Structure formats: C-alpha cells, structure tokens
Amino acid sequence: MQDAAVLKGTNDGYEIILDDEADLGDIYASLKELLENLRDQTTATHPQPISFDIQTGMRLWSAGNRSEIEKIFSNFQLFSVHKIISDVITKEESTRILEQESVHIIDRIIRNGQEVHVQGDVLFLGNIHEGGKLFVGGNIYVLGNVHGVIQAGYPDLEDKMIIGDVHNAQQVRIGEQYEILDDTNQKITENSVIYVNDLHVLDYGKVEDLKQINPKFFNRIGGVMNG
Known part of the structure; x- marks a missing residue:
C-alpha cells in the first residue's frame, strides 16, 4: 500500500x-x-x-x-x-500546556532542603526559608517572603520575570542566569522587576517601567501596571 x-x-x-x-x-x-x-x-x-x-x-x-x-x-x-x-497531543501534554498558561497561587512554607517545581506563572504568598527553592516555569509575582532560592523561567527561559521584593533571597535566577544576593543589595524593592536584558545578564527595574522592560508582557496584562 x-x-x-x-x-x-x-x-x-x-x-x-x-x-x-x-x-x-x-x-x-x-x-x-x-x-x-x-x-x-x-x-x-x-x-x-x-x-x-x-x-x-x-x-x-x-x-x-x-x-x-x-x-x-x-x-x-x-x-x-x-x-x-x-x-x-496526549492528555499529559495538554495538561502541561494548560498549567503553563495558568497563574498558580502558592501560599505555603518551603523549608530548608525542599524544592518546589511549578509550571506556568505563580503568585507567591508564602515563605521560602533559607535553603528552600522555588522553581517556576513562567513569571513569579512575589508578595510573600523569600530567604532561599527563587527562579522564574525554569529551566532555561530568559523572557520571564520576577516581580516583587526578594532582597532577602539567597539567589535569584531567570532561565540559566543567576545572581547571589547579600545584605548590602539595594537594587530590589517591593516594586522591583528582575529580568534578563539584551546582553543576557540579570537586570533590575521598577514596575512602572514594565512597558519598556517587556512590552509583550505589558500588553498581555492590558497595561494595568502603567504608572
């Protein structure tokens, strides 16, 4: 045949x-x-x-x-x-895609030695203890307390962002880019946007500058953060 x-x-x-x-x-x-x-x-x-x-x-x-x-x-x-x-596509793949497009609300404690992996965007309301790790496939909006490691764009997506106050974090990561933070870090506030710039280096901005930092994301949320 x-x-x-x-x-x-x-x-x-x-x-x-x-x-x-x-x-x-x-x-x-x-x-x-x-x-x-x-x-x-x-x-x-x-x-x-x-x-x-x-x-x-x-x-x-x-x-x-x-x-x-x-x-x-x-x-x-x-x-x-x-x-x-x-x-x-398989049921598993369709579920993964739906998760990737969702915003997950996480309000929990991630203790030393624990790792939490989530697909999609995350609104984080909980606490990450020193030595705890949160790995997120999409963007992360931080309203909780972070003293451990936090990563957006896991494992290698550099177009994702971390929004919020993570100045107490041990390490911030976006895709494969990372920076170790210390007590002297003054770049991060509750209105910070952490992203990867055109030079493929972690950079820091403010929520009111989101339109310039990531126009695609800004348009996706309808410009509601326009300052």
Missing part, C-alpha cells in the same frame, strides 16, 4: 506523510518501500544524508510505534528521522 507513506518536499527539506487511517502494517511496509526507492535514486545520482520530518496526522503514535519507525530507518545509512509530528 504505497499511499500509506508519501514523500513531500518542503522549504526546509523532506517530509513523509503517513496515512492516519491506514493499518500500521501497511504503513511500515509502505515506508520501507518508499525509502528503498529513494535510496536507489539518490545513490545513483548524488548520495548524501537526508533527515526527514514524519507527519502522522490525527493518529497519536505510541513510543513503541515510534521505535518501529526508527528501526526501519536504521536499515538505511543515509536516512534519518529529524522529528515525528502529530496533529494531536
């Missing part, structure tokens, strides 16, 4: 489209035949490595099914899979 796997050229290279209604056995056979024909054509002209995007349409492929595709490609020295793309 040749039509179960179809080759398509794109601006970025090559894509193989798998029929999402076809039997898996037919797809594997069709894919193997397609790669064999392509191998014969390319080796006869200009043999060179080719990486393919695999489009699975509305069928969600399991890890085992994806492994089977990789196994077929392993028999073709010049060909490899760049990525496998589906038009549907």
Whole structure:
C-alpha cells in the first residue's frame, strides 16, 4: 500500500506523510518501500544524508510505534528521522500546556532542603526559608517572603520575570542566569522587576517601567501596571 507513506518536499527539506487511517502494517511496509526507492535514486545520482520530518496526522503514535519507525530507518545509512509530528497531543501534554498558561497561587512554607517545581506563572504568598527553592516555569509575582532560592523561567527561559521584593533571597535566577544576593543589595524593592536584558545578564527595574522592560508582557496584562 504505497499511499500509506508519501514523500513531500518542503522549504526546509523532506517530509513523509503517513496515512492516519491506514493499518500500521501497511504503513511500515509502505515506508520501507518508499525509502528503498529513494535510496536507489539518490545513490545513483548524488548520495548524501537526508533527515526527514514524519507527519502522522490525527493518529497519536505510541513510543513503541515510534521505535518501529526508527528501526526501519536504521536499515538505511543515509536516512534519518529529524522529528515525528502529530496533529494531536496526549492528555499529559495538554495538561502541561494548560498549567503553563495558568497563574498558580502558592501560599505555603518551603523549608530548608525542599524544592518546589511549578509550571506556568505563580503568585507567591508564602515563605521560602533559607535553603528552600522555588522553581517556576513562567513569571513569579512575589508578595510573600523569600530567604532561599527563587527562579522564574525554569529551566532555561530568559523572557520571564520576577516581580516583587526578594532582597532577602539567597539567589535569584531567570532561565540559566543567576545572581547571589547579600545584605548590602539595594537594587530590589517591593516594586522591583528582575529580568534578563539584551546582553543576557540579570537586570533590575521598577514596575512602572514594565512597558519598556517587556512590552509583550505589558500588553498581555492590558497595561494595568502603567504608572
């Protein structure tokens, strides 16, 4: 069933489209035949490595099914899979995306040695003891007390911010950028915005300057912090 796997050229290279209604056995056979024909054509002209995007349409492929595709490609020295793309997502992935878009209110104590990980933005009302750590995927709005480590944009997003008073923190982090604070730090107040500037260095501003610091975020909240 040749039509179960179809080759398509794109601006970025090559894509193989798998029929999402076809039997898996037919797809594997069709894919193997397609790669064999392509191998014969390319080796006869200009043999060179080719990486393919695999489009699975509305069928969600399991890890085992994806492994089977990789196994077929392993028999073709010049060909490899760049990525496998589906038009549907798992329940776990949809939950993660919804969490990333949410603002979580956290009012708890994070004690020495404890680590708390949260996706999405966080409004923090609690207490982080020295040695405690809060790692947040989005932005953090601090109305509580921070004496430990606090990170926005976990693990490596530098477009996130920490807003609020964290002058007592041991360390502030945004993405992979961090700074160790001490008692002499005078840059942070209750209206502080901590962000990564164009030089990829942690910088400090004020809430009233948020429009200049991060116009995209400012517009997202409707300019309500405009001073």
